[in-house]
Amino acid sequence: MxxxxxxxxxxxxxxxxxxxxxxxxxxxxAKARAMTPAEVTDELLASELRxxxxxxxxxxxxxxxxxxxxxxxxxHYLVVNADESEPGSxxxxxxxxxxxxRFIEGCLITAHAIDCTNVFVYIRGEYSGPYEILVNAxxxxxxxxxxxxxxxxxxxxxxxxxxxxxxxxxxxSLDGQRGQPxxxxxxxxxxxxxxxxxxxxxxxxxxxxxxxxxxxxxxxAKLGVENSRGTRVVSLSGNVVNGGNYEIEAGMxxxxxxxxxxxxxxxxRELKAVVPGGSSTVILTKxxxxxxxxFDSLAQLHTAMGSAGIVVLDDRCCIVxxxxxFSEFYQHESCGKCTPCREGTRWxxxxxxxxxxGRATQGDLDxxxxxxxxxxxxxxxxLGDSDAIIVSSYVAKFRAEFQRHIDEGGCPFGGHSSLDxxxxxxxxxxxxxxxxxxxx
Amino acid sequence: MTLYEAIQAExxxxxxxxxxxxxxxxRLAQAEHGWLxxxxxxxxxxxxxxxxxxxxxxASFYDQFHLAPVGEHLVEVCTNVSCxxxxxxxxxxxxxxxxxxxxxxxxxxxxxxxxxxxxLGGCGWATIVAVDSHYRTHxxxxxxxxxxxxxxxx
Numbered sequence: 209m210x211x212x213x214x215x216x217x218x219x220x221x222x223x224x225x226x227x228x229x230x231x232x233x234x235x236x237x238a239k240a241r242a243m244t245p246a247e248v249t250d251e252l253l254a255s256e257l258r259x260x261x262x263x264x265x266x267x268x269x270x271x272x273x274x275x276x277x278x279x280x281x282x283x284h285y286l287v288v289n290a291d292e293s294e295p296g297s298x299x300x301x302x303x304x305x306x307x308x309x310r311f312i313e314g315c316l317i318t319a320h321a322i323d324c325t326n327v328f329v330y331i332r333g334e335y336s337g338p339y340e341i342l343v344n345a346x347x348x349x350x351x352x353x354x355x356x357x358x359x360x361x362x363x364x365x366x367x368x369x370x371x372x373x374x375x376x377x378x379x380x381s382l383d384g385q386r387g388q389p390x391x392x393x394x395x396x397x398x399x400x401x402x403x404x405x406x407x408x409x410x411x412x413x414x415x416x417x418x419x420x421x422x423x424x425x426x427x428x429a430k431l432g433v434e435n436s437r438g439t440r441v442v443s444l445s446g447n448v449v450n451g452g453n454y455e456i457e458a459g460m461x462x463x464x465x466x467x468x469x470x471x472x473x474x475x476x477r478e479l480k481a482v483v484p485g486g487s488s489t490v491i492l493t494k495x496x497x498x499x500x501x502x503f504d505s506l507a508q509l510h511t512a513m514g515s516a517g518i519v520v521l522d523d524r525c526c527i528v529x530x531x532x533x534f535s536e537f538y539q540h541e542s543c544g545k546c547t548p549c550r551e552g553t554r555w556x557x558x559x560x561x562x563x564x565x566g567r568a569t570q571g572d573l574d575x576x577x578x579x580x581x582x583x584x585x586x587x588x589x590x591l592g593d594s595d596a597i598i599v600s601s602y603v604a605k606f607r608a609e610f611q612r613h614i615d616e617g618g619c620p621f622g623g624h625s626s627l628d629x630x631x632x633x634x635x636x637x638x639x640x641x642x643x644x645x646x647x648x
Numbered sequence: 649m650t651l652y653e654a655i656q657a658e659x660x661x662x663x664x665x666x667x668x669x670x671x672x673x674x675r676l677a678q679a680e681h682g683w684l685x686x687x688x689x690x691x692x693x694x695x696x697x698x699x700x701x702x703x704x705x706x707a708s709f710y711d712q713f714h715l716a717p718v719g720e721h722l723v724e725v726c727t728n729v730s731c732x733x734x735x736x737x738x739x740x741x742x743x744x745x746x747x748x749x750x751x752x753x754x755x756x757x758x759x760x761x762x763x764x765x766x767x768l769g770g771c772g773w774a775t776i777v778a779v780d781s782h783y784r785t786h787x788x789x790x791x792x793x794x795x796x797x798x799x800x801x802x
Contacts, residue, residue, distance in 0.1 A: 295728045295767040333712045336781045362661050368711030384667025386709040445730035451772030519730050630732040631764045636752040
């Protein structure tokens with residue numbers, strides 16, 4: 209369950225409209241509608257809110273990029289990215305389940321700010337629970353035309369594809385195509401859904417909008433630290449006593465999150481490493497956790513908050529196996545459009561598997577880094593890049609462990625790693641053990 | 649409401665010349681028929697005024713659509729890292745031994761299809777098992793016999 213230091217997004221959890229209104233719900237909407245769209249956007253700019261989906265782009269700026277209807281005479285769309293699929297992140301799941309009306313209020317305020325009447329919420333197909341809660345909450349608004357205004361909110365379910373969390377892939381998928389990223393430009397603000405000006409925002413971003421309007425952008429900007437204002441809902445998982453979502457004030461240290469909120473490492477084990485912001489972020493060693501959980505502090509360690517999924521790994525975790533498992537994930541989820549990603553993620557899996565199985569030579573370790581180099585920056589979207597970036601960070605920070613796999617002709621954990629023999633979906637149809645077929 | 653009518657209701661939510669209703673249409677068709685056979689894909693294509701090839705190109709892209717028959721129930725175990733480090737593999741193996749089939753297969757009685765899946769988005773409540781698309785949290789290998797009994801008992 210959610211705990212917090214400063215609750216803004218997850219405060220006063222309720223799924224019912226009556227209870228939400230009893231705690232001041234939908235008053236920010238009335239306040240926003242009394243303002244001009246430009247004034248609402250200015251409030252967001254003043255709040256310094258930056259997107260919570262991973263790219264951390266300033267929300268108010270994103271809204272301000274939408275051209276006027278005189279310039280481009282097409283409808284505007286708001287598309288909310290609820291396709292939360294990043295390994296380690298489960299915050300949007302809980303936000304939609306606990307405060308659906310705060311989320312809807314954010315949609316309605318944003319629609320006003322960008323002059324749009326059509327909102328699409330693209331929710332991952334697996335989230336049946338949050339989907340049902342959201343649909344029920346929208347049902348409650350049916351009899352409340354004064355709240356809905358002229359805005360239509362359609363909840364669109366995905367069908368199982370990590371790549372659809374990438375905004376242009378999401379737009380393709382919503383458009384009834386395979387979820388494959390587009391080349392940019394044009395950016396969605398100019399040509400997004402149905403080739404019309406579109407704002408794509410994450411669930412947490414949207415759910416923060418109503419509180420910002422209620423308290424004023426300047427008040428919100430007093431929370432947190434420079435370049436990372438306000439609160440952040442962080443997802444804590446892995447080898448930690450109290451896994452769950454915690455709303456923190458940005459800048460709290462990673463050590464405090466893991467030990468004070470999360471209760472530390474269970475079973476008397478030692479911390480080994482932390483994935484700080486979902487699978488796609490550069491790993492941190494146990495000696496690097498005295499870092500503020502904010503954009504600038506993490507950037508100094510060449511990593512990021514990403515989608516705020518913190519995965520804690522104890523000393524039973526083999527880092528080579530970690531590379532195998534995440535590479536299997538990226539291989540499975542690659543949409544296949546760009547060759548470096550489609551082929552590279554498969555090769556990374558294969559070579560890392562060879563290392564893990566003790567069949568690798570010294571040259572294979574160089575080959576891993578070489579393959580990373582041949583993916584990174586050479587694709588339309590960051591999926592392949594992510595695999596390349598994380599695997600090269602594992603090699604950089606745990607090189608001795610990779611070397612032992614070569615020198616000792618196999619895994620030094622001898623079958624006792626916490627990730628030993630875990631069956632990945634990509635291997636499900638080719639092998640019933642996790643020992644995938646490795647090309648010669 | 650027939651499947652055709654249900655698909656038209658979905659189409660009405662989107663601009664008339666868009667193909668956006670293809671995912672909802674496939675979801676509805678799969679809910680009715682269990683899996684997306686070539687005949688079902690044709691039915692969806694007719695309802696959307698598109699070709700069966702187009703519909704199949706979409707259905708084959710997404711993980712949740714079944715292009716081969718599945719059991720009455722679907723058990724999906726997340727084996728991504730957060731679940732794996734707290735014992736997801738033991739959960740998979742417990743299901744394999746209870747059901748007598750491997751992950752990716754259906755039990756001999758046709759009751760349950762077992763799959764390993766990528767991150768389900770419940771990492772802090774690991775291991776996550778989606779039973780007929782509803783999440784069970786904190787599942788351990790010891791919980792598996794009861795889940796299987798529940799599914800077989802119906």
